Amino acid sequence: DTAVSQTPKYLVTQMGNDKSIKCEQNLGHDTMYWYKQDSKKFLKIMFSYNNKELIINETVPNRFSPKSPDKAHLNLHINSLELGDSAVYFCASSSQGSTEAFFGQGTRLTVV
Amino acid sequence: GQQVMQIPQYQHVQEGEDFTTYCNSSTTLSNIQWYKQRPGGHPVFLIQLVKSGEVKKQKRLTFQFGEAKKNSSLHITATQTTDVGTYFCAGRSSSGYALNFGKGTSLLVTP
Numbered sequence: 001d002t003a004v005s006q007t008p009k010y011l012v013t014q015m016g017n018d019k020s021i022k023c024e025q026n027l028g029h030d031t032m033y034w035y036k037q038d039s040k041k042f043l044k045i046m047f048s049y050n051n052k053e054l055i056i057n058e059t060v061p062n063r064f065s066p067k068s069p070d071k072a073h074l075n076l077h078i079n080s081l082e083l084g085d086s087a088v089y090f091c092a093s094s095s096q097g098s099t100e101a102f103f104g105q106g107t108r109l110t111v112v
Numbered sequence: 113g114q115q116v117m118q119i120p121q122y123q124h125v126q127e128g129e130d131f132t133t134y135c136n137s138s139t140t141l142s143n144i145q146w147y148k149q150r151p152g153g154h155p156v157f158l159i160q161l162v163k164s165g166e167v168k169k170q171k172r173l174t175f176q177f178g179e180a181k182k183n184s185s186l187h188i189t190a191t192q193t194t195d196v197g198t199y200f201c202a203g204r205s206s207s208g209y210a211l212n213f214g215k216g217t218s219l220l221v222t223p
Binding site: 104 | 145149153154155156157160198200202209210211212213215216218
């Protein structure tokens, strides 16, 4: 059983399109995150949700809209995709203040 | 906001050599975590350090947390090709909601 699962694993799309990435965790965690990893491997936090509520929004363009229908899910919708959005997006979860964060397998987004 | 700096960015060693990566924070950390990401993979938790001056070992890996809780290091003794990957330190914000990662150190081990 995969603890944190993301779909799709790969996403190739044209500029200007709208796309969504889904994330689900079965660990019972109350906090979920989205991270963006660029080509230089830098892991930058985008959003953090706790109990379905947005806690952190790290200067991410408003083309990115996270949605958390329940504690186990955190989806990411991206409007009007741009070339610079190409990256690997990781979903992660943890219990607030606990030790480790568990990461999904990542979604490699390529905008052409 | 909290910034976590990590050096070096890259390290290339011969198998059997030692390796160290260093992490520094602009603010005092409540704890620090270390993760490893294999090529093409996702970050995987290695360890968490909480106490000032704490030292923990996992086989050939030694983790240290500075006395001021602003810096940390990961040392690998006698590297193996299985150690290849990117090692990240991460500091948790005081609120507990954000986990801010350093830029990582990519380790390449040549047989």
